Amino acid sequence: MSVKDERLYAMLIYLTSFFTTFIGPLIIWIMKREESEYVDFHGKQYLNFLISYTIYGFVSAILIFVIIGIFMLVVLSIAYFIFTIIALLKAYNGEKYKIPLVIQFLK
DSSP: OOHHHHHHHHHHHHHHHHHHTTHHHHHHHHHHTTTOHHHHHHHHHHHHHHHHHHHHHHHHHHGGGGSHHHHHHHHHHHHHHHHHHHHHHHHHTTOOOOOTTOOOOOO
C-alpha cells in the first residue's frame, strides 16, 4: 500500500465517523489494519476516542440532574466535533495524532 493510500484510508476513518459513527471506521480499520501500521494506529486512536467520549457522555448524562451535566454535554459535543476534524486533517497530512483526553483501551 502506498503512503498516499495509507493517508487516505486513515483520513477516511475519521471522515466516515461523521456519517456512521462506529460501523464505517470499524470496517475500514478491520480491512486495512494488516496492510498498514499507519491505518492501524489511526483506527485504534479513533476507537479509543469513541469509547472514551462515550463514557464521558454517560457521566455527563448522569450529571444532568446536578445541572453541570448540561454544560459538560455541550462542551463534550463541541470537543468531539473539533477533535475529529483535527485528527482527520493530521491523518491526511501523514502525522500520528493522539486525541486529547483519550483513554488508551487499544494499544
